[in-house]
Amino acid sequence: MSRGVGVGVLGVLGVVVAACGSGQSILQAGNEPLPTVATTTTVAGPPVTAAPGETLAPTVPPTVATTTTTPLDTLAPCPVDALDDASGPVEITFWHGLGAQLETVLTDLTQQYNRSQDRVRVRLENQGGYNQTIDKYVQSRQESRPELVMFPEYMVQQIADTESVIPVGACVQASGFDTSAFLPRTLLAYQTNGVQWSMPFNVSVPVLYFNRKAFVAAGVDVDDPPLSIEDVRSYSQAIVDSGAAGVGMAFDSGVDSGGGWFIEQWFAKAGELYADNGNGRLAPATRVLYDGAVGVELMTRVQSMITDGIAVTVGDNASGQDALLKLADQQSPAAMTIATSAALGTIISALDGGLIPGLTSADVGVGPMPGPGGTPSALVGGASLYVVADKGDAEAAAAWDYIQFLVGAETQATWAAGTGYVPVRQDALELEPLASTYRDDPRFKVAYDQLTAAADDLAAVGPVIGPLREVRGVTAGAVAAIFDGADVASSLAGAAAQSNALIADYNARN
Amino acid sequence: MAKRTRSRWRDLPTAVWMLTPSLVILSVFVLYPLGQAIWLGHQRCDSQGDNCRSNGWDQYVDVARSDEFLHALGVTVKFVVLTVPIGLALGVGLAMLADKYLRGIGVFRAVFSSTVATSVAVASLMWLFLLQPDVGVLANVGFIEELFPVVKQPGLVRDPGTALGAVAASSIWANLGFTFILVTAGLQGIPRDLHEAAVVDGAGGVRRFWDVTLPLLGPTLLFVMIALTSRAFQAYGEMDLLTDGGPRPQDSTTTLTYLTYGGDSVINNNDGLQAATAVLLFAVLLVVSIVQLGAIGRRIHYA
Numbered sequence: 001m002s003r004g005v006g007v008g009v010l011g012v013l014g015v016v017v018a019a020c021g022s023g024q025s026i027l028q029a030g031n032e033p034l035p036t037v038a039t040t041t042t043v044a045g046p047p048v049t050a051a052p053g054e055t056l057a058p059t060v061p062p063t064v065a066t067t068t069t070t071p072l073d074t075l076a077p078c079p080v081d082a083l084d085d086a087s088g089p090v091e092i093t094f095w096h097g098l099g100a101q102l103e104t105v106l107t108d109l110t111q112q113y114n115r116s117q118d119r120v121r122v123r124l125e126n127q128g129g130y131n132q133t134i135d136k137y138v139q140s141r142q143e144s145r146p147e148l149v150m151f152p153e154y155m156v157q158q159i160a161d162t163e164s165v166i167p168v169g170a171c172v173q174a175s176g177f178d179t180s181a182f183l184p185r186t187l188l189a190y191q192t193n194g195v196q197w198s199m200p201f202n203v204s205v206p207v208l209y210f211n212r213k214a215f216v217a218a219g220v221d222v223d224d225p226p227l228s229i230e231d232v233r234s235y236s237q238a239i240v241d242s243g244a245a246g247v248g249m250a251f252d253s254g255v256d257s258g259g260g261w262f263i264e265q266w267f268a269k270a271g272e273l274y275a276d277n278g279n280g281r282l283a284p285a286t287r288v289l290y291d292g293a294v295g296v297e298l299m300t301r302v303q304s305m306i307t308d309g310i311a312v313t314v315g316d317n318a319s320g321q322d323a324l325l326k327l328a329d330q331q332s333p334a335a336m337t338i339a340t341s342a343a344l345g346t347i348i349s350a351l352d353g354g355l356i357p358g359l360t361s362a363d364v365g366v367g368p369m370p371g372p373g374g375t376p377s378a379l380v381g382g383a384s385l386y387v388v389a390d391k392g393d394a395e396a397a398a399a400w401d402y403i404q405f406l407v408g409a410e411t412q413a414t415w416a417a418g419t420g421y422v423p424v425r426q427d428a429l430e431l432e433p434l435a436s437t438y439r440d441d442p443r444f445k446v447a448y449d450q451l452t453a454a455a456d457d458l459a460a461v462g463p464v465i466g467p468l469r470e471v472r473g474v475t476a477g478a479v480a481a482i483f484d485g486a487d488v489a490s491s492l493a494g495a496a497a498q499s500n501a502l503i504a505d506y507n508a509r510n
Numbered sequence: 511m512a513k514r515t516r517s518r519w520r521d522l523p524t525a526v527w528m529l530t531p532s533l534v535i536l537s538v539f540v541l542y543p544l545g546q547a548i549w550l551g552h553q554r555c556d557s558q559g560d561n562c563r564s565n566g567w568d569q570y571v572d573v574a575r576s577d578e579f580l581h582a583l584g585v586t587v588k589f590v591v592l593t594v595p596i597g598l599a600l601g602v603g604l605a606m607l608a609d610k611y612l613r614g615i616g617v618f619r620a621v622f623s624s625t626v627a628t629s630v631a632v633a634s635l636m637w638l639f640l641l642q643p644d645v646g647v648l649a650n651v652g653f654i655e656e657l658f659p660v661v662k663q664p665g666l667v668r669d670p671g672t673a674l675g676a677v678a679a680s681s682i683w684a685n686l687g688f689t690f691i692l693v694t695a696g697l698q699g700i701p702r703d704l705h706e707a708a709v710v711d712g713a714g715g716v717r718r719f720w721d722v723t724l725p726l727l728g729p730t731l732l733f734v735m736i737a738l739t740s741r742a743f744q745a746y747g748e749m750d751l752l753t754d755g756g757p758r759p760q761d762s763t764t765t766l767t768y769l770t771y772g773g774d775s776v777i778n779n780n781d782g783l784q785a786a787t788a789v790l791l792f793a794v795l796l797v798v799s800i801v802q803l804g805a806i807g808r809r810i811h812y813a
Contacts, residue, residue, distance in 0.1 A: 476758055
């Protein structure tokens with residue numbers, strides 16, 4: 001083959017492929033052509049017993065039993081007493097995705113648990129991160145899976161669909177475990193159709209981080225940070241007008257932050273459903289609802305702040321720290337941004353270490369996440385614990401015993417104080433070391449206070465969607481375009497259509 | 511002739527016996543997974559990769575024609591075209607510089623080849639913090655900022671126009687050590703007396719480079735080029751760490767590998783489609799390698 005022929009072959013291939021572009025999404029590959037009208041797929045799922053938007057029973061701390069609408073006996077049972085029949089210690093493996101300080105505290109707590117009794121031995125296996133844990137779990141056969149596993153908040157529907165776990169609700173019910181001290185939202189986040197799939201363990205929520213010095217210089221109330229989108233606008237305007245900082249607010253369009261997770265948060269704060277079928281909690285969701293009037297109005301307000309130059313976008317937040325680092329920009333810093341509460345400990349220690357000249361940890365203010373509605377509240381983020389099925393009765397009972405330890409009041413007090421996570425239960429606040437942590441530095445308590453607001457309907461507990469992470473991805477694309485000045489309504493409509501295709505594809509496969 | 515054929519057949523059992531170890535390893539770790547991937551590529555599975563059902567072999571055709579695949583193919587080709595020639599030229603240049611008999615040249619050789627000991631992850635993180643617009647070292651040098659405002663606002667890896675170039679720069683840097691070592695070895699294989707003869711014939715440095723060094727480096731350069739090309743087609747860590755396939759919504763750095771494996775890819779939990787894109791990447795790479803070998807290999811002088 002001469003060079004001419006080779007180049008020719010390549011060229012022809014290129015032309016052929018380019019000319020044959022179908023203009024179709026990869027998700028449709030191999031499928032029959034879709035009808036031109038968007039289809040609403042009907043999905044076989046648990047029976048719908050309440051209409052979307054109908055209130056989720058209790059406003060007082062709910063127990064799993066009161067909200068159960070799917071009979072638990074149709075799901076894998078939880079043999080909580082099997083530990084009594086076991087001869088010798090039962091060894092279980094726990095896959096988690098926590099690193100650094102978080103792993104140290106978890107290891108200490110687990111050693112404490114292993115020493116405290118002789119019936120269960122827990123072996124921790126760090127999988128390197130949430131995504132690695134997910135990938136390894138879904139690719140493994142049931143026999144290679146651990147007895148206990150930790151998944152981030154967006155995995156509820158996908159794990160429920162694997163039919164590979166014992167719903168924690170079954171264990172709660174079988175052992176009569178008292179959940180009355182739990183923050184209702186932490187439990188509700190992991191429920192669909194009344195089934196408690198997993199146990200909240202490490203809970204984080206978005207909060208507002210701001211530069212107190214900039215607030216003071218701008219003459220805005222440093223003890224009363226903005227709560228609504230309108231407040232963010234007026235504070236930002238004051239900050240820019242006074243020259244206290246280059247811009248007021250730094251937004252980002254990251255998948256697990258401003259482009260995806262925060263949008264879900266804002267819909268919950270607005271009291272609006274993000275997905276149909278009661279946010280996917282009454283039956284599997286079939287489409288997202290964020291392209292309606294509420295979403296358009298919300299994103300238009302945010303966009304106008306950026307186009308007016310009083311806020312700025314830092315893009316996809318690929319490093320995970322870009323929004324926070326904008327507060328430390330040497331030329332045109334932002335005075336505020338929204339980021340996960342789990343970052344607070346790291347921020348304080350980084351600033352105490354002198355990482356950013358001219359900024360000390362005392363300059364960092366923390367407020368509730370601002371958003372529609374203007375009252376402090378948030379959706380539960382972080383991760384929860386799933387008991388894996390078919391690993392043996394004694395093993396399931398052992399996993400449940402360990403979970404009870406991990407979410408006990410004393411453990412949660414140590415866990416929250418050591419990591420900055422929000423405790424899942426109210427009574428942990430009265431215990432040391434958390435009591436003094438919250439007393440000494442009230443900034444840590446801001447995240448907790450956002451979760452005490454009652455979750456009184458399905459909008460307030462956020463969406464559960466099978467491909468939630470992929471939906472966040474396409475949503476983040478629209479948010480990035482909107483931040484760059486694209487038309488809000490058509491961007492959201494495009495992302496919603498793509499999201500709906502993802503959901504339809506997922507529902508057809510699972 | 512007949513005798514030779516017979517003796518060849520007599521050797522067959524021995525040959526099979528001796529080939530068995532590599533054949534087993536190749537089958538278990540390469541051929542079987544490849545076959546599985548090709549089979550999986552026409553299926554749709556649930557998000558655990560179970561309960562697979564055929565979606566027709568036209569799934570491959572549709573994937574190849576889909577918007578996402580063609581976009582990723584385009585990005586990949588751009589990435590290859592950016593990284594391979596520049597990486598090759600820089601590697602040859604550095605190797606020429608270090609191909610001197612001077613005291614202490616070993617130090618320079620060690621420095622120039624050091625990136626080979628740097629993993630993609632480390633290299634990418636280093637570049638991430640060099641390029642970070644708010645606190646990054648490179649982005650906050652006064653004159654760079656004035657010459658190229660994009661470095662600061664919005665930042666090289668955040669601007670849809672420059673992101674791929676920035677990622678390519680990090681990749682070129684990380685691969686430089688590999689190219690340098692191979693080209694250095696190639697240079698040392700060129701007989702000294704050829705250069706001396708050329709000098710006697712009155713050839714200057716430039717002339718000797720084009721007429722002596724380069725032709726004799728041919729086999730090395732061909733190998734390095736094919737290796738760099740296939741590395742570039744398969745590059746993943748840089749995009750994953752520097753840009754997550756972004757910036758969105760242009761997806762400027764969503765290459766075929768990122769589309770296939772990326773955590774933020776639209777087909778992230780869809781094993782069938784992921785297998786299809788991976789197999790198609792394999793096919794593209796196969797064609798490219800054949801073309802490279804066929805078109806350029808013939809023209810190489812194997813001394």
